Every structure is written in C-alpha cells, then in structure tokens.
Amino acid sequence: QTVVTQEPSFSVSPGGTVTLTCGLTPGSVSTTFYPSWYQQTPGQPPRTLIYNTNIRSSGVPHRFSGSILGNRAALTITGAQADDECDYYCVLYMGSGISVFGGGTKLTVL
C-alpha cells in the first residue's frame, strides 16, 4: 500500500526558515508525482500554495517555495510569520487519475 508521509509536527522561530517534507513509502518522490502543497487554518478550506513541485499559486508570497530534496518533496518557508502557524498538506499524483494526500504537518511558530 502506498503511503504519503509528512512530519506530524514541526516548530520554527519567528523569522526563521523551515522545510517540511513529503515522502513516499515505498519509493521516492520526483517531479513525475507533481507534488503540491496546501495550507489549512482551523475552520477554513485548504489554500493552494504550490503545485507541480515548485509553481506558486496566484497570490502566494515568495517566501513559500517548493522543491525536491533528495527523495522527498519539500516546502520551504523563509521568514516564518505568526500566521504561518497552521496545518500543511502535500498531495502526490500516482497516475491514472489518482491523488494521495499526506497526513499533514502541524507547524508551530514560537
């Protein structure tokens, strides 16, 4: 069974840089999985941050960036702000119309 893995939680200091990752068990993530990233605050629908590995969605600040690091997809937040504290999800495309979400990472800014 294919599982998309994310760190359950992460913390970053205000103004700091944090990299959240998205892995695949079994296997490794590459651009062919078209990784995308979403931000979700409580009570709100997800907000699209990044799609196709590193394309920023309209209106998303440049301090959010996507990449492949080793065998994982990565979301890097540079200059973390208090309102970045929320949940982050990745999605990988498995082909044949099938998408799989990661379990999400709860980011704390303190």
Next chain:
Amino acid sequence: QLQLRESGPGLVKPSETLSLTCTVSGGSITTDYYYWGWIRQPPGKGLEWVASVYYSGTAYYNPSLKSRVTISVDTSRNQFSLKLTSVTATDTSLYYCARLHTSGSPDSWGQGTLVSVSS
C-alpha cells in the same frame, strides 16, 4: 472568479446513500485540462481524495472507496455530484468539492459541507 459550492443533506442514516452536488460558477466545467473532484476531511483529521471526473464523464476513484462511490457531471447545469453508498459513522466528514489540474493537484476549493452519519 471561480467559485464552487457544495450542497446536500447534512445528516445521513447508516447504510443509506450520501448524495452531494457541487455547483460551479465564474467558469465553465467544460474547461480543458481540469478535473472536478471531491475531497473529504473527518473532524480533526487529515484530507482524503475521494474521486475526480472530467467533463467528458471519465471518472477516477480512490481505490479504498471505489466499490461505494460514484461521481458524475452535468455540463448543462455546470455541476458535478457525488454518491457514496452504504455509509457508516466513519464517513462522517467535511466534504469539499474542488477543481483539480490534470496533474492531480486541487487548485480551487469550495467552503466544504459537513455530512454526519447517524441514526
């Protein structure tokens, strides 16, 4: 600006069928290179892709739900719909409709509708 709005009953009895509709406005559901889909989120838990459909009617399903799910599209009404049969309490979730790139990534989301399964 594209908008998606979910509608349907907020309460469904166990073993019955959950039916939801998503109405798309501010854009056409027949746009090339986009799918239309459903994503759900149990209270306090993560997101799960349920199903997607192209305007031609070609549909894709989460393998873990495939035996119970049907997604369909009505281009004349700019709507698409979800049916989930034989529901149990584990199907209680916030259901979002979304537009997805053909690469499988959602880019526009509805506000979501909570469906509870309870007798």
